[in-house]
Amino acid sequence: MRILKRKARETSRDYALRVMTENIVSLELAPGSTVSENELSVELGLSRTPVREALIELAKTNIVEILPQRGSRISLVNYDMVDESRFVRLIFEIAVAKICCQTATPDDFLLLEDNIALQKRYANDDMHYEDFLKTDNDFHMLFFKIAKKQQTYKLMNSMSLHFDRVRSMSIGIHDGNINVRNLENHIEILNAIKANDEQLVEQLLTSHLSRYKNDEEAIRQKYPEYFKQ
Numbered sequence: 001m002r003i004l005k006r007k008a009r010e011t012s013r014d015y016a017l018r019v020m021t022e023n024i025v026s027l028e029l030a031p032g033s034t035v036s037e038n039e040l041s042v043e044l045g046l047s048r049t050p051v052r053e054a055l056i057e058l059a060k061t062n063i064v065e066i067l068p069q070r071g072s073r074i075s076l077v078n079y080d081m082v083d084e085s086r087f088v089r090l091i092f093e094i095a096v097a098k099i100c101c102q103t104a105t106p107d108d109f110l111l112l113e114d115n116i117a118l119q120k121r122y123a124n125d126d127m128h129y130e131d132f133l134k135t136d137n138d139f140h141m142l143f144f145k146i147a148k149k150q151q152t153y154k155l156m157n158s159m160s161l162h163f164d165r166v167r168s169m170s171i172g173i174h175d176g177n178i179n180v181r182n183l184e185n186h187i188e189i190l191n192a193i194k195a196n197d198e199q200l201v202e203q204l205l206t207s208h209l210s211r212y213k214n215d216e217e218a219i220r221q222k223y224p225e226y227f228k229q
Contacts, residue, residue: 001043002028012050013057015133019044020054022072024063025164026130031076031226034067063161076228077166079216085163090209092149093140097189097205098198104159108146115139119186124178129171132179137164139186166212167217169226181185182208 001023006015012032020040023029036058055072055146058064062081065073066204100108122132144153171178220227 001040001045001064002026013053016040016044016046016050016054017057020058021161024058024161025132025168027165027168029074030075031165031223033093034071034073035064036071036213037129057158058161061158061161077223077226078162080226081162082212084164085161086212088159088208089156089163090206092152093143094202096147096149096152097193097201098145100143100193101196101198101201104146104193108142109190109194111146112139112142112193115142116183116187117191119179119183123183129179132182133168133171136179136182136186141150163212166219169223170212170215173215173218173222 004019004022010018012152020029020035029035034229035055037048037051037055040046041048044051055064055066059066059072062078063075066074067073115135118135119132119139122128122135143154144150185204189201189204189208192204
């Protein structure tokens with residue numbers, strides 16, 4: 001498991017939750033793998049209580065299974081949950097992007113353009129695929145910030161774990177080429193928001209967030225052990 005630097009004023013529970021979340025999305029904590037409160041506590045330098053609280057929080061969205069007297073297990077991929085996660089994300093993101101069409105300021109567009117510049121730096125470098133994934137996530141998060149819907153983003157994000165780890169698998173089957181395609185999509189979405197074209201924004205986001213369906217067979221072939229039968 002990859003240990004992240006703890007943020008200033010971050011609670012032990014939030015730190016444990018963030019580290020586990022990022023390792024689940026990156027597949028460092030692979031679907032089907034077991035985790036131990038004791039081992040996680042030692043690795044994170046925390047007591048068992050915040051680790052247990054983080055596991056319980058992750059279990060609420062079925063990304064972790066609590067096994068009485070046996071520890072916990074990272075849930076296998078269930079495409080029904082992936083589809084539901086995408087459904088929730090699509091509804092929220094389209095609504096928020098349409099708000100951005102009407103309310104985004106020049107300063108907001110500068111934030112988005114700075115993010116696009118970072119994506120361009122990482123898109124063609126396989127060594128920085130995790131950096132690209134972070135800037136990709138930040139791009140979508142900025143819509144919620146601009147629309148002043150950060151709490152909505154937090155609610156959506158817990159459900160998005162099912163979708164996000166399949167997205168990590170998509171990167172694996174495309175050998176990084178998917179990053180360039182995602183960058184192109186992001187530029188198109190940004191341009192549509194700048195043009196106040198709500199209909200085009202909806203079309204682009206729907207296509208962008210639905211592409212994982214085209215990769216399902218290839219993902220299952222490469223990662224058969226990760227899927228619930």
